[in-house]
Amino acid sequence: MRALLGRAPRPFAASFSHRFAPLALGAAAALSCFAQTRAVHAQAPAPTSAAPAPAAEISEEAKARFAAGVNLLKDPGGARYEEAYREFKAAYAASPVYKILNNLGLCAMKLERDEEAISAYEKYLADGKDLIDAAVAQQVKTDLQTLKAGLVWITVSSNQPRFTIVDARVPVRGERITNAYGPFDKPTRVGIHSGAHVLTARSEGFPDVTWEFDTTGQKEMPAHAFEFKQAPVAQGPSGDTGPKTVRVQERPIPTSVIVGGVATGLFAIGTVVTGVVGLSKQSDYKSANDGRSPDKAQSLKESGETMNLVSDVLLAGTVVGAAVTAVFYLSRPTVEVERLASGETRRVRAASAPLRLAPMISRDGTVGGVLMGGALPWQM
Numbered sequence: 001m002r003a004l005l006g007r008a009p010r011p012f013a014a015s016f017s018h019r020f021a022p023l024a025l026g027a028a029a030a031l032s033c034f035a036q037t038r039a040v041h042a043q044a045p046a047p048t049s050a051a052p053a054p055a056a057e058i059s060e061e062a063k064a065r066f067a068a069g070v071n072l073l074k075d076p077g078g079a080r081y082e083e084a085y086r087e088f089k090a091a092y093a094a095s096p097v098y099k100i101l102n103n104l105g106l107c108a109m110k111l112e113r114d115e116e117a118i119s120a121y122e123k124y125l126a127d128g129k130d131l132i133d134a135a136v137a138q139q140v141k142t143d144l145q146t147l148k149a150g151l152v153w154i155t156v157s158s159n160q161p162r163f164t165i166v167d168a169r170v171p172v173r174g175e176r177i178t179n180a181y182g183p184f185d186k187p188t189r190v191g192i193h194s195g196a197h198v199l200t201a202r203s204e205g206f207p208d209v210t211w212e213f214d215t216t217g218q219k220e221m222p223a224h225a226f227e228f229k230q231a232p233v234a235q236g237p238s239g240d241t242g243p244k245t246v247r248v249q250e251r252p253i254p255t256s257v258i259v260g261g262v263a264t265g266l267f268a269i270g271t272v273v274t275g276v277v278g279l280s281k282q283s284d285y286k287s288a289n290d291g292r293s294p295d296k297a298q299s300l301k302e303s304g305e306t307m308n309l310v311s312d313v314l315l316a317g318t319v320v321g322a323a324v325t326a327v328f329y330l331s332r333p334t335v336e337v338e339r340l341a342s343g344e345t346r347r348v349r350a351a352s353a354p355l356r357l358a359p360m361i362s363r364d365g366t367v368g369g370v371l372m373g374g375a376l377p378w379q380m
Contacts, residue, residue, distance in 0.1 A: 058095045065091035069103060081110040098127035102140065109143060112169060112177050114151050115191030118144060150194045152215040155223040157187035160203040163226065170196045187223070194218075201226035251334050260325030267317035274314060278307030 069087035072080040085107035092100045105120035121144050125137060132140075156165060164182035169192070171177065181190055192215075199211040206228035215221060281304030288297040 058097060062091045062095035062097070065094060066100060081107045085111055098124055101127070102136070105140070109147060111179065112193040113179055114147050114193050118147050118151065118191070151191050152194050152218055153189055153191055153220040155187055155189045156184070156201070156226065157223065158201060158203065158226045158228065160206065160228050161185055163201050163203040166200045166202070167192055168198045169193055170198065203228050207231050247336055247338055249334050249336055251332050254328065254332050256328045257325055257332065260321055260328055264318055264321030264325055267314050267321050271311055271314040271318055274307050274311035278304050278311055281307055
């Protein structure tokens, strides 16, 4: 296990008992012994002249968090240091017992949160003093030397009152190692692992800002200030935002349908009127056709026939007008219109020209037909 830090590995049994003593106890044993003075270690050290410190009050939350962290380190798929780190940190916040700091420091070291690992290990040695097993204390001191040798300090600030940073170290081999720090509200000094880094600063309402650097041969980097700038407002090609418009398709009723409907109605009225007049003339003719006034009877006959003819023509016009109106309505074109935010509607593509209807009148004043003109809007 220690070969990862450049030292020859110790025998597994010894290494396990000293570095992962809480794991050897198991979750149940860890919870039952956690409040005791020597619970962190699998082996009790030689007796010392100093009396052991009284056991601290351990909260149930701390016990549960500690057990969860131990289980995460014992995961069959491999130790899950990031999650275990959070559990041990929460356990220590609930009950600040020095024994937790050993596991917390180990997880922080594995995650390359070197400043926190150093702080946890130093406090572990200071608070535990003569209560810590000698072999464990020596291993922690060795780890402290390694951590301090690779620690580099950076000082970061920002032109915004609150910001966070995400540090990604790019190792020669393997995946990036990422850690987040903050939020900060003033210039802050942060200890990081030596190597090539990409630091990303974030502040709400602003685009991210990055800083790339290499700490090789450095123990402290020059202070760096992140300058957040407001993202430019997106504009159209002319820079004119203008009123918002929505294009929709409609099938409005064209004028030709209205004209056709009116004409059909007039033809229908004319048909009824001339038909009634024709029937009246026919009745008068029958009354006058008694041989006493042949001229009057003949005039009534001719007038009745004329009314019948006009009525037939108007009836035909009514039928044709109704048919044409129906065609105009069913084949009315689809047009594109723009609806402005103000509610105004603006047509983009004009509809076809409406059909024109006009009666044809003969020289003697009688209606002789219907004249149609214009273009049929056959688009569906």
